[in-house]
Amino acid sequence: xxxxYCLNYTLSVTPKPPALIKxxxxxxxxxxxxxxxxxATFLPLLHSQEWYVRVFDYPRLQLFALAIVxxxxxxWFAPKxxxxxKFLLGALAIAIIYQAVNIYPYTxxxxxxxxxxxxxxxxxxxxSLLVSNVLMYNKEHGKLAALIQKQNPDIxxxxxxxxxxxxxxxxVTKQYPHRVEIPLKNTYGMHLYSKLPLRQQKVSYLLDKDIxxxxxxxxxxxxxxxELHVVHPKPPVPTEDATSEKRDAEIVMIVRDIAxxxxxxxxxxxxxxxxxxxxxxxxxEVSGLLDPRLGRGFYNTxxxxxxILRWPLDxxxxxxxxxxxxxxxxxxxxxxxxxxxxxxxxxxxxxxEQEEPEADAQTQEEASEIIEEGKQEAAEDKREGExx
Numbered sequence: 001x002x003x004x005y006c007l008n009y010t011l012s013v014t015p016k017p018p019a020l021i022k023x024x025x026x027x028x029x030x031x032x033x034x035x036x037x038x039x040a041t042f043l044p045l046l047h048s049q050e051w052y053v054r055v056f057d058y059p060r061l062q063l064f065a066l067a068i069v070x071x072x073x074x075x076w077f078a079p080k081x082x083x084x085x086k087f088l089l090g091a092l093a094i095a096i097i098y099q100a101v102n103i104y105p106y107t108x109x110x111x112x113x114x115x116x117x118x119x120x121x122x123x124x125x126x127x128s129l130l131v132s133n134v135l136m137y138n139k140e141h142g143k144l145a146a147l148i149q150k151q152n153p154d155i156x157x158x159x160x161x162x163x164x165x166x167x168x169x170x171x172v173t174k175q176y177p178h179r180v181e182i183p184l185k186n187t188y189g190m191h192l193y194s195k196l197p198l199r200q201q202k203v204s205y206l207l208d209k210d211i212x213x214x215x216x217x218x219x220x221x222x223x224x225x226x227e228l229h230v231v232h233p234k235p236p237v238p239t240e241d242a243t244s245e246k247r248d249a250e251i252v253m254i255v256r257d258i259a260x261x262x263x264x265x266x267x268x269x270x271x272x273x274x275x276x277x278x279x280x281x282x283x284x285e286v287s288g289l290l291d292p293r294l295g296r297g298f299y300n301t302x303x304x305x306x307x308i309l310r311w312p313l314d315x316x317x318x319x320x321x322x323x324x325x326x327x328x329x330x331x332x333x334x335x336x337x338x339x340x341x342x343x344x345x346x347x348x349x350x351x352x353e354q355e356e357p358e359a360d361a362q363t364q365e366e367a368s369e370i371i372e373e374g375k376q377e378a379a380e381d382k383r384e385g386e387x388x
Contacts, residue, residue, distance in 0.1 A: 011132050011294070017152040026077055027077065027078050027079070028075055030070060030074050030077060030078050031078070031084075031088065033066065033069075033070045033073075034067075034070040034071075034074055034088045034091075036064055036065040036066070036094055037046070037066045037070050037092065037095055038067075038091045038092060038095050040056045040059075040063050041056075041063050041067065041095040041098060041099060042095070042098075042170070044056045044057045044277075044278075047309050049236070049243040049244045049245045049248065049373070050165075050236075050242070050243055051236040051237055051238060051241070051242055051244070053245060054134050054236045054243075054244045054277075055236065055237070057273070057274055057276075057278075058104060058274050058275040058311045059309065059311060060103060060274070060276060060311070061103065061298070061311070062308065062309065063095070063099060064096065064099035064100065064103055067074040067092050067095045067099060068096055069094045070092055071089065071092040071093065071096060074088065074089060074092070075089070075315045079363050082146075084242070087244050095354065099351075102276055103230075105276075105294050105295070106275070106276075106293055106294060106295075106296075106297060106298050107295075107297070108296065108297065109292065110295045111294075112294060112295030112296060113290050113291055113292070113294035113295060113354075114290045114291070114292040114294070114295075114318075114322070114323060114324050114354065115323045115324075115354060116323060116324060116325070117323040117324055117325035117343075117344070117345035118323070118345065118347070120202060121325075121345040121346075121347060122222065122347075123221070124220065124221035124222040125220065125222055125345055125346045125347055126154075126221075126325070126343060126344070126345055126346075127154055127155075127196075127218070127220060127226065127322070127343070127344045127345075127346060128151070128153040128154045128341070128342065128344070129153055129154065129155045129156075129157060129267070129268060129316060129342055129344075130147070130148060130151055130153040130155070130156050130157070130267070130330070130339060130342040131157045131159075131268050131269065131270075131314055131316060131339065131340050131341075131342070132144060132147075132156075132157070132158055132159070132330075132333065132335070132337065132339035132340075133159040133160050133200050133232075133270045133301075133302075133313075133314060133335060133337035134158055134159065134160050134161050134165055134188070134333070134335050134337075135160055135334070135335035135336050135337065136160045136161065136164075136165070136185075136187045136332070137160050137383065138335050139164075139168075139334075140333060140334040141165065141168030141169055143220065143331075143332075143334060144169065144339070145168075145169055145172040147149075147331070147333065147339060148169070148172050148173075149172055151341050153328070153341065153343075154194065154195050154196050154218075155192070155193065155194045155195070155196070155218065155228075156173065156176060156191075156192075156193040156194075156195075157190075157191075157192055157193075157230055157268055157269070158189075158190065158191040158192075158295055159188075159189075159190060159232045159269060159270050160187045160188070160189060160232075160270075160335075161183065161189045161190065161191045162183050162184060162185055162189050163183040165183070165189075165191070166181060166183050166191060166207055168376075169191075173191075173193045175195070176193035176194055176195055177194075177195070178193070178194040178195070178196065178197055178198040178289045179191070179192060179194065179198075180192040180198070180201050180203065180214055180216065182203060182212050182214075182336055185212070186210050188210060188211050188212065188232055188234075189212075189363050190212055190213075190214060190230060190232065192214055192216070192230060194218060196218050196219055196220065196221070197218070197219040198216045198217065198218060198219075199216065199217045199219070199225070200215075200216060200217050201214070201215075201216045202214070202215045202216065202381045205375055206249075206250050206253050206254075207246045207249060207250055207253075207375065207377075208234070208246065208380040208381075211232070211233060211234060211250075212232075213229065213230060213250070213254065213269075214226070214228075214229065214230040215227070215229050215230075215257070216228050217263065218266075220346060222346070224264065224346060225263055226263060226264045226265070226266055226346075227258060227261050227263040227264065227265045227266070227267070228265075228266050228267075229254050229257070229258065229265070229266070229267045229268070229269075230267075230268055230269045231250065231251065231253060231254055231267065231268075231269040231270075231271065232269050232270045232271075232272070233246065233247040233250040233271065233272055234246060234272065235247065235272035235273075236272075243377065244273075244279070245370075245373045245374045245376075245377040245383075246374045246377050246378055247271075247272055247273065247279075247374075248273075248279045248370050248373075248374060249370050249371050249372075249373065249374020249375065249378075250374065251273065251279055251280070252269060252279070252282065252283060252285050252286065252367045252374075253266060253371055253374075254267060254283075254287075254368045255282075255283050255286045255287040255367065256286070256367070256371070256385050258287055258289075259286060259287055259288070261319075264318070264319050264321035264322065264346065265287075265289060265313075265318065265319040266316065266317070266318045266319075266322075266344075267287070267316070267317045267318070268315065268317075269314070269315065270313055270314050270315075270337070271313060271314075271315050272313060273313070274311050274312055274313065275291060275293060275298075275312050275315065279370070280315075282359075282363060282366060282367060282370070283317075284357045285318065285357045285358060285359040285363050286359045286363060286364065286367050287317070287357075288315040288320070288357055288358065289316055289318060289319055289356070289357075290317065290319070290320060290322075290354060290356060290357075291315075292316065292317075292318070292324045292327055292342060292344075293312065293315055293327070296324075296327060298311070298312050299327065299328075299340060300312050300329070300338075301313055301314040301329060301337050301339075301340055302314070302336060302337050302338075302339045303336050303337075304332050304335060304336050304337060304338050306335055313337070314337060314338075314340050315344050316340070318344060319356070320354040320355075320356045321346055321347075322344040322345065322346055323344065323345050323347075323354075324342065324343070324344060324345075325340075325343040325344065325345055326339070326342070326343045327340075327342045327343075328340070328341050328342075329341075353386070
């Protein structure tokens with residue numbers, strides 16, 4: 001009887017293993033994913049230029065998707081009665097809302113910042129650009145050459161282009177009589193080809209002796225001169241720059257150059273920054289330039305090799321004098337960037353129909369601080385280079 005009693009006692013105090021005990025690894029994984037989604041969402045809000053902070057500016061769509069998936073799975077599989085779990089769910093919900101608010105302007109549901117071009121625009125009022133970061137080590141010159149011939153843009157802008165690329169595209173670029181060629185071996189070369197006349201072509205090295213930018217004026221077929229800037233700063237990654245200070249400063253320095261321009265303005269290039277970062281937002285506010293993507297789409301140009309890891313790095317901003325006839329991401333050319341094409345219309349009345357971003361005194365002060373920090377960083381890099 002004692003043996004039976006003990007057996008009964010043992011059976012009575014041995015509960016059936018709950019589902020949580022069967023799935024500890026899954027719950028821990030969900031907690032880790034949720035924590036990462038939350039941290040990566042809000043880390044960029046810190047006023048830090050360190051690369052490991054700024055890198056989370058880029059994957060906004062990916063973090064939005066990760067937060068949604070984590071939220072759904074957490075509700076389905078994980079316990080929800082502990083404070084930690086309630087906190088994670090609440091923080092995930094906030095992260096989802098925050099990302100959604102920031103993603104919304106780039107969806108077709110949002111109003112367009114740049115209006116659609118009038119189909120009756122005079123033929124001499126159009127301006128088309130093709131922008132392509134070619135990847136210097138890419139040898140498939142023919143793919144880009146075929147795209148240029150097909151799209152037939154007024155202006156072709158190449159980034160990461162060296163002498164090999166210059167020679168490889170010679171047959172197609174010969175139809176562009178006006179040009180600025182800066183072939184470099186450091187992946188920061190630039191080539192600007194134009195069917196339209198250029199004047200005052202100026203190549204500047206704003207913060208780094210190896211990183212050029214271009215300023216010139218393009219004459220439209222109707223006789224109007226347009227101020228054109230081309231930029232390609234270094235990204236904030238350990239192999240290039242440990243912080244984003246010089247990148248941010250270079251972007252803002254261009255803004256100061258065009259803020260009081262008397263001409264219509266276009267700025268194009270690989271910013272190595274996404275459209276929704278604070279730096280790019282500040283760029284728009286101080287410059288008053290418009291983003292044609294708003295209300296049309298993301299136009300993710302990088303990384304062409306990884307479909308789930310893409311974001312918009314290649315940009316075309318313009319003044320309120322222009323409207324958009326078409327904008328599209330072009331097919332793969334074996335680069336890590338997709339080319340992008342845009343066709344703009346110019347008409348004198350455009351500038352009265354579109355509202356440009358504006359900067360208040362605090363934003364102007366922030367811009368000045370960014371430029372000063374970038375200059376200081378560049379000076380420190382120069383001193384370190386001289387001492388080596």
